[in-house]
Amino acid sequence: METEVLGNIERTEQQGNALVITTNEATAKVYVYNEAIIRVNVTKFPGKPDTSFAVIQQPTGALNYSENNDEIIISTKTLKLRINKSPLRFNFYTADDKALSEDDSRFGVNWQNERVVNYRKLYPDEKFIGLGEKTGNLDRRGTHYVNWNTDASRHTIYTDPLYKTFPFFIGLHSTLTYGLFFDNTHKSYFDFGATTDDEMSWFGADGGDMNYYFFGAQGVAKIIEDYTWLTGRMDMPPLWSLGYQQCRYSYMSAEEVLKIASKFRKNNIPADVIYCDIDYMDNYKIFTWNKTAFANPKDMIDQLKEMDFKVVAIVDPGIKVEPGYKQYDEGVEKNYFATYSNGDKYIASVWPGRCYFPDFFNDEVKEWWGASFTALTEPGVEGFWNDMNEPAAWGQNIPLNVKFGDKYIGEVRNVYGMEMTRATYNGTRKILGNKRPFVLTRAAYCGTQRYSAVWTGDNTATDEHMLYGQRLINSLGLVGMSFSGVDIGGYTGNPTPELMIRWNSLGPYIPMYRNHAEIGTAMREPWEWGKQNEKIIKKDIEQRYKLLPYIYSGFYQSTQTGLPLSRTLAIEHTLDENVFNVMYQNQFMFGDSLLIAPVESTKRIADVYLPEGEWYRFAGDKKYKGAKAHKVPAPLDDLPVFVKAGAIIPMQHVVQSTNDAGDGVLELHVWNGKSANEFVYYEDDGATYDHERGIYHKRVITFNPAKKTVSLSVAEGDFTSRFTLLKLILHGFDKVTPVKKAIAYTNDEIVIGY
Incomplete structure (x- = not known):
């Protein structure tokens, strides 16, 4: 295997709004999207269509550049890109010539067969945050990650890859900030000095172009704003989706669903949402109802509506191979499914057994999929849970000669879940008319925030999963996913009562507040933990409903600026080394004013770091000085939550659901x-x-x-x-x-x- 390194510039010309640079090895195009965003695309196939699943903007910035014997300089009000001519290297600076990020002078962009990699200079004090759903510490320095959407069932706090791909990170060094989005859907790699003796960082992919967007704004919040301008922002979610959500794999009948909902109302525990997992279906066939256990879904949902409950139903991409099944027959007739390279339909087994997989890269298939949701909307379902869309198959490894239309899975696996979710969102929005659907997905790629909320998949009932799950939420916020959640209590295993209480106490401050568990585990509803514990859990759920005016306003902020609801302290306190300390890295801001310190269920005293300023304990108003650490009480009925001095928090009195007028x-x-x-x-x-x-x-x-x-x-x-x-x-x-x-x-x- 030979390594081919990008060499000297042979010619340069401006074509429209792009600066086109040719070398013997490849063609590079540089675009100015706005004064703080510059795109670099290095390709061996300059004639192919220029498309993106993630990016919704076009370059609007003026292409102003100068040239001398050694370099080309592209300048904006915010950024300066110095393009070295011999060899071709891309070096980014602030407008006043402070280095932000530079190609490694030796290796720059290079290829090994189809794999393309960019090596970049690593600065002594450089930190990295982002990449979305990735395990490990807040600071990614010294780590290596792979992006390959995976059904990571029973994963650990060290497992990589997981379910989602967000190839966007933010670099921090020398009091400066920058961002980089590598828009390539192939299997990709990010190495933040883990394998290079702290000499270089690098990122690359198994195929496709070296195609990245560089963000030069100063301040993490501003970079997030620019990134979400480029890839889109969430819309306002349905208010009911911000209430408490009760889920289980599975409530096995309509009778059980109604019994659970009725008990919430009987016990005066606020709730808005109840889920139907895969057992509501007829033998796990998508867009069907179990003819015995859910014989009259409309009647069930009508009764739930009378109790002010909304229903979210699960859907998976696998279509059961069964002649006579509507979606199978239609998909076969119209050739809507994935194939092998020779045209034979690809079959893999998932919940229904042998299945075909829709080609969500075909617009006609997306329309067909979206229209199929009438099977759920007609009885009254308003929420749609997209699962198993990595895509998952028993045995995991879908062969690399499987195609979706003209695209092999190696190119598009990482974006399959997003395209399924796009089809679900567009279809249900069309069916529901002026009513907002709630869409939830497990697999995702950059831009998914335009269509869906996400959750972090199959976690486990342990303290370490509770804490690292919050880091995942905070990291997802950095990549535009403000509406996110975890399975509170842990999907697998059985939490202790103390863990259930502690995890639930985090729930009011998690953007999506959902309790979920797998089949065969102990029941997780609030009343399953004894009367005294039920009171504590009820109190925390009530706190969520009191805070809804603050939370809803926080989501409005996300729609306008991309700033997430749950925020790592590194957003606002980037230069404070303490926020990266592993003792304090789980702490986060919830909206503008609340600081939450997650605490293990076994501890009753917590070490908390409060950034600069003055702070108050949310419960009790005790005042604390900032820029220092504190040991604070952390009883199970009072999670350490602090309020920033000067905070304004709108609240309401307790209601039983978001439909309750109060x-x-x-x-x-x-x-x-x-x-x-x-x-x-x-x-x-x-x-x-x-x-x-x-x-x-x-x-x-x-x-x-x-x-x-x-x-x-x-x-x-x-x-x-x-x-x-x-x-x-x-x-x-x-x-x-x-x-x-x-x-x-x-x-x-x-x-x-x-």
């Missing part, structure tokens, strides 16, 4: 601080797309300690708030009445003095 009182909780602060409060109907035509309610809430006021701007939008009264509750203020008398909540400017 008492109409919006509580504004404000914690004293030295600096002014703002919070963008957002409401809409939580169910439709009317917000896209201006039917929403948005206003800026301002805390001004100098003027001693809390003010609300004039409301924007045509939606009538669900709240009619406003109550201001002050924390940490001396010599003032902590709870102000409720006043009318109107659309006019409101100013409250204290």
